[in-house]
Amino acid sequence: MSEPGRFSARLVVTGDGPPIHNGIVEVADGIITDIFSGPDSSATDLGNIVLLPGLVNAHTHLEFSTITQPLAANNGMAAWIGAVTDSRRQRTSQLDPIRIGLQELNKAGTAAVGEIATADWNSTRLKPDDPTCVVFREIIALRPDRHEHALDTASNFLAQPATPGCIRGLSPHAPYSVHPNLYNDLIQLAASHDVPLATHLAESPDELQLLAHGSGPMRQRLESLGAWHDSAIPHATRPLDYLVPLAPLQHPLVIHGNLLDHDEINWLGQHTHVAVVFCPRTHAHFRLPPHPWPRLLEQGTPVALGTDSRASNPDLSIWNELQFLARHTNTIPADELLAMATSTPAAALGIEHDCGSLAPGKQATAIGLQPDPNTSLTLTSLLECGRIAGVLRRGRWQAA
Numbered sequence: 580m581s582e583p584g585r586f587s588a589r590l591v592v593t594g595d596g597p598p599i600h601n602g603i604v605e606v607a608d609g610i611i612t613d614i615f616s617g618p619d620s621s622a623t624d625l626g627n628i629v630l631l632p633g634l635v636n637a638h639t640h641l642e643f644s645t646i647t648q649p650l651a652a653n654n655g656m657a658a659w660i661g662a663v664t665d666s667r668r669q670r671t672s673q674l675d676p677i678r679i680g681l682q683e684l685n686k687a688g689t690a691a692v693g694e695i696a697t698a699d700w701n702s703t704r705l706k707p708d709d710p711t712c713v714v715f716r717e718i719i720a721l722r723p724d725r726h727e728h729a730l731d732t733a734s735n736f737l738a739q740p741a742t743p744g745c746i747r748g749l750s751p752h753a754p755y756s757v758h759p760n761l762y763n764d765l766i767q768l769a770a771s772h773d774v775p776l777a778t779h780l781a782e783s784p785d786e787l788q789l790l791a792h793g794s795g796p797m798r799q800r801l802e803s804l805g806a807w808h809d810s811a812i813p814h815a816t817r818p819l820d821y822l823v824p825l826a827p828l829q830h831p832l833v834i835h836g837n838l839l840d841h842d843e844i845n846w847l848g849q850h851t852h853v854a855v856v857f858c859p860r861t862h863a864h865f866r867l868p869p870h871p872w873p874r875l876l877e878q879g880t881p882v883a884l885g886t887d888s889r890a891s892n893p894d895l896s897i898w899n900e901l902q903f904l905a906r907h908t909n910t911i912p913a914d915e916l917l918a919m920a921t922s923t924p925a926a927a928l929g930i931e932h933d934c935g936s937l938a939p940g941k942q943a944t945a946i947g948l949q950p951d952p953n954t955s956l957t958l959t960s961l962l963e964c965g966r967i968a969g970v971l972r973r974g975r976w977q978a979a
Contacts, residue, residue, distance in 0.1 A: 584974060585622035586630075588947070590956065594632040594921050594936035598958075604630065606943040609707075609973035613939055625947060625976065628968055629961060631917065632937050633690025633944030634897040636710075637856045637924035638777065638834050638885025640695045644680030645672055646889040652865045656783035657796035659865075663890050664804070680895060681709050686979075687896040688946030688970045690934040691925060693777065693832070693856070693885065695750050699736055702745035708972050711942070713928045715750035715777045718757060718765060721801065722808045726761050733765055737772050746930065748775040748830075753782065754821050755789050755797050758811050766824050775830035775929050777856070781818040781843065782835040783865065790816040819843045825853055830929040832856055834885070836875075837867050844871055848878035854927035855880055857919075859904045861887040873911060883924035898946060898967060905962035913958040945971040 584606050591602025591614060603622050605613040643666070650662040670676075677700075684692055691711040694700070700714045716736040720729035733749050741747075751757040751765045762778075769776040781787070788795035793812055801807040819842055825831040829852070836855040839847070847853055857872045872882045884904070886895045901920045905913070925935025934942055948965035950956050969978040 585619055586625055586971060586976060587617050587619060587622040588625045588628045588630045589950075590629045591937065592629065592631045592917075592958065593938060594917065595938060602630065604937065604943065604945070604971070606974035609943055611937060611939050611941055611943045614937060623976065625969070627949065628947045629950055629956070629965070630937070630945040630947055630971065631961075632921045632946075633934055633942070633970075633972075634688050634901075634920050634946060635883070635924035635928070635935060636684065636689050636692045636886055636895065636897045637832065637854075637883040637927060638693050638695070638858060638887060639680070639895060640697075640888035640890070641677040641680035642667075642697060643888040643890045644676040644683065644895070645670070645674060649864055649892060650890050652891065655796055656785040656865070657800040659891075660800055661803075666890065675704065678704055681705070683895045684710050685972065686970070687894075687898060688944070688967060689895075689897060690942060690944040691928065691930055693775075693924070693928050695777070699739070700745075702742040705742070705744050707744075708975070709744060710944075711744050711746070711930055711933055713746045713748055713775060713930065715748040715775070717750045717752050718761070719752045719806075720761055721756055721758050721806050721811045723758055723760070723810065726758060726764075729761055730764055730768070733768055737768070737774060746775075746928075748777065750777045753779040753786065754812070754816070754818070755786055755801065756806070758808070759813075759820075762821065763824055766828065770827055773829060775832065775927075776825070776828055777832040777834055778821065778825075779834045780821055780836060781833075781838045783837065783867070787818075787838060790818070817843075819846060822846055822853070826850055830927060832883075832927055835862070837862055837865075837870055839871055844874060844878070844880075847875060847880045851879045851881065853880070854883050854923070856883050856885045856924070856927070858885045858887040858892070859900055859907070860893070861891040863903075864891050873908070876911065876915065881923050881927055882919055883927050884920045885924075902962060902965075905959075913962050916962060917958065943971060943974040947971060947976075
């Protein structure tokens with residue numbers, strides 16, 4: 580083990596206890612070994628900085644990280660999916676969008692990320708200072724004749740050797756893109772391997788119309804892609820039909836949940852190990868009705884924050900996501916909002932031992948904020964106007 584280093588900050592918000600004024604964070608080999616109150620003349624003085632736990636981005640698609648601005652969503656989800664498909668086909672850059680996305684996450688103070696991968700993600704691209712990556716292999720197969728191939732793809736992905744900093748999971752994409760029989764088989768596969776599973780659900784009116792009636796823009800989009808099959812979605816299907824099978828899993832994540840109804844919200848309240856991932860700026864981009872996240876929180880459902888991809892969000896910064904959310908609500912305490920970007924997503928992804936708070940034994944990744952000199956130093960004021968001044972990443976300070 581290397582000699583410990585120490586960093587001092589005006590305030591250290593650990594995320595699992597009271598803030599520590601004149602806090603000292605001691606680090607060895609990229610892991611926190613101690614946190615205490617100073618002064619300590621041997622510590623590297625970060626100055627007027629508040630350290631918060633490294634942020635956890637519960638949901639993104641890094642393959643779209645070279646998109647410079649969100650794709651238009653004025654005509655609904657089905658049309659937007661068409662734009663995403665076109666963007667993928669027209670991609671000509673030789674740059675690795677996943678590498679670019681990881682670099683952006685690093686600069687944004689991200690300790691860990693839940694990544695949706697459309698191919699067998701090459702974990703060798705990870706560098707020692709990158710965020711911990713929970714990589715969900717996305718499976719898309721609505722047609723019954725693709726069932727076995729899709730299941731083999733998922734099985735082979737989970738069978739790959741473990742690599743540092745990369746945890747494998749599965750993502751049956753969505754009700755409109757995965758046959759119900761395959762959906763259930765993927766859930767059983769995830770349970771047998773004890774890996775996390777993420778699925779997009781109750782995301783858009785187009786999805787709900789397809790489930791309920793088998794019609795609408797989403798069906799037209801699927802037909803145009805040659806992906807539709809009449810037997811795939813029984814009449815009067817609801818998102819609840821896709822929630823119930825998640826109950827046996829240890830770490831199931833419902834992505835978006837924008838349009839969950841009363842029964843679905845109540846079911847989640849009775850199964851509080853199922854987390855909902857809310858992407859506030861993506862939700863706003865699609866101009867959807869208000870998200871039920873405050874009610875979910877009130878009943879004990881874990882709500883984690885994600886950015887989704889640059890196809891629906893201007894950047895991959897969870898800090899920007901958190902500030903956006905804080906500026907649009909005045910009813911949720913600041914510490915609960917912070918948990919949505921730290922401890923809650925870490926637990927939802929099954930990596931709370933690694934990150935989510937600042938504590939001995941966890942990775943020494945923290946986001947350093949410059950407080951506004953014209954306001955009192957509170958977590959509320961930091962969420963309103965704190966500016967990223969740097970990142971303590973696995974024991975090395977990187978100024979912004």
